[in-house]
Amino acid sequence: MGGGDIGIDLGTANTLVYLRDHGIIINEPSVVAINQKTNRVVAVGTDAKQMLGRTPGHVVAVRPLVDGVISDFEVTEEMLAHFINKAQKVSKRRGRPRIVIGVPSSITNVETRAVRDAAMNAGAREVFIVEEPMAAAIGIRLPVMDPVGSMVIDIGGGTSDIAVISLGGIVNSKNLKVAGDRFNSDIISYIRDEFKILIGERTAENVKMAIGSATKPATSLEAPLRGRDLLTGLPREVIVTDADIREALAPSIQVLVESTKEVLETTPPEILSDVMNRGVILVGGGALLIGIADRLSEALKIPVTSADDPLTAVARGTGIVVENLDTYREVLIEHDNELPPR
Numbered sequence: 001m002g003g004g005d006i007g008i009d010l011g012t013a014n015t016l017v018y019l020r021d022h023g024i025i026i027n028e029p030s031v032v033a034i035n036q037k038t039n040r041v042v043a044v045g046t047d048a049k050q051m052l053g054r055t056p057g058h059v060v061a062v063r064p065l066v067d068g069v070i071s072d073f074e075v076t077e078e079m080l081a082h083f084i085n086k087a088q089k090v091s092k093r094r095g096r097p098r099i100v101i102g103v104p105s106s107i108t109n110v111e112t113r114a115v116r117d118a119a120m121n122a123g124a125r126e127v128f129i130v131e132e133p134m135a136a137a138i139g140i141r142l143p144v145m146d147p148v149g150s151m152v153i154d155i156g157g158g159t160s161d162i163a164v165i166s167l168g169g170i171v172n173s174k175n176l177k178v179a180g181d182r183f184n185s186d187i188i189s190y191i192r193d194e195f196k197i198l199i200g201e202r203t204a205e206n207v208k209m210a211i212g213s214a215t216k217p218a219t220s221l222e223a224p225l226r227g228r229d230l231l232t233g234l235p236r237e238v239i240v241t242d243a244d245i246r247e248a249l250a251p252s253i254q255v256l257v258e259s260t261k262e263v264l265e266t267t268p269p270e271i272l273s274d275v276m277n278r279g280v281i282l283v284g285g286g287a288l289l290i291g292i293a294d295r296l297s298e299a300l301k302i303p304v305t306s307a308d309d310p311l312t313a314v315a316r317g318t319g320i321v322v323e324n325l326d327t328y329r330e331v332l333i334e335h336d337n338e339l340p341p342r
Contacts, residue, residue: 004093006084007100007318009135010115012065013157013180013285015045015079016312018319019087024312026083030157032075033061044082053200067177068104068132068159069111073118080122088123096125100322100332102132102314104159106175112333129333130321132156132314133163134170136283138328139317140307144168145327149271150278153260153296153304154314155179155286160256162263164271168330172267178255180285183208190248191225195238199227208289211242214253215291215298242290253292257299264300279303283313 007018010030017026028045035042037058043051051061064075084097091097099119103112112129119127133152134144142150145168154161157180163173187204191197203225211221221242229236260280264272279302282293287310297304307313321328 004088004091004095004097005099005322006087006097007102007135007315007320007322008080008083008119009102009132009312009315009318010065010076010080011157011314012063012068012159014311015083016315017083017087018315018322019091020319020323022090023319024315025090026086027312027315028083030065030079031061031063032079033059034075035059041078041082044079053202066158068156068175069107070114070118073114076114077118077121080118084123096123098126098128098322098325099124100128100130100135100318100325102130102135102318103333104156104175105131105133105161105163105170105173106159107131128321128325130318130328130331131161131163131170131173131333133161133173134165134331135317135321136307136313137163137165137281137317138320138331139313139315140281140283142281144331148278149267149274151263151275151280153256153280153282153284153287155256155282155284155289155292157181157285160259160284160286162260164263164267164275166271166274168328171271172263174259174263176255176259178252178259180205180208182252183212183249183286183289186248186252187212187245190244191227191240192230194244195225195240196230197225197227197236197238198230199225203227207240207245208249211240212245212249213242213290214246214249214295216246217242217290249289253295257296260296260300276302279305282306283310285311 005020009016029049031048033042033048064072149166160179164171184204287306293304
């Protein structure tokens with residue numbers, strides 16, 4: 001098959017592109033900056049992310065995906081076209097590529113159609129759609145096609161997917177809107193309530209990456225935070241500790257724990273014993289939060305580990321699927337028969 005085939009992890013926070021024979025070549029934020037006067041796209045990806053919360057009146061930086069699904073169709077199309085063109089330049093192949101795209105597990109037919117149409121309009125020859133937890137499991141080389149249960153928790157930017165996989169299909173899954181973005185807004189509201197300081201999303205994200213944790217780390221961490229003092233209206237800097245951030249994130253992490261328990265409760269016992277033997281694997285950006293695996297393991301009483309390089313697991317999975325389409329044909333969400341007729 002053509003060498004230009006690509007796999008895309010279309011995420012709320014970041015979009016990753018895997019090019020056949022090249023590996024992951026693009027890992028950029030899912031942000032597009034648009035000039036409203038001319039309706040032209042000013043920047044995509046990393047350049048646009050720098051502009052979030054810093055744009056003049058006529059330029060808006062938008063995140064076209066919300067909670068893992070497309071909320072702004074045209075902008076998503078522009079973004080996909082930009083990334084596909086970038087990949088085509090690297091592959092130097094003429095012609096339209098076949099594309100495998102990862103989507104959250106709770107996606108509806110309409111939303112699947114939106115993803116498919118956006119990719120087709122952006123220049124795909126054929127589009128195949130795979131559920132993200134499935135792609136992640138394939139990306140971290142779990143034996144998804146074997147009659148053995150594996151459990152994956154994908155904590156992304158907009159959504160978290162908890163899935164139990166066996167024989168090339170998802171046996172049981174739950175998709176929740178508690179993920180990276182929710183953690184950021186937890187931090188923003190906590191800092192506003194406790195310190196009376198208003199901070200932006202970028203600042204919250206940075207402090208989460210620097211000192212965020214789910215269990216108490218060995219050494220206590222602290223970081224400076226700059227924002228607007230709500231009492232005086234002037235800029236102010238405070239020092240926050242890992243304990244503050246942990247307290248801010250606690251309710252959301254509890255929701256994650258409860259949801260994982262719900263999935264385990266409704267999983268067939270045979271598969272449950274496999275999961276107990278093999279443990280649960282965390283993927284996605286949320287897996288990088290310090291101590292999250294220990295926190296889950298403690299609550300669920302089964303081993304939980306973070307995958308190596310959890311951020312790229314889904315993209316690697318879409319890449320493996322696009323390179324071995326015949327082997328993984330069963331894991332794809334088929335296009336025509338599972339969707340209502342056009």
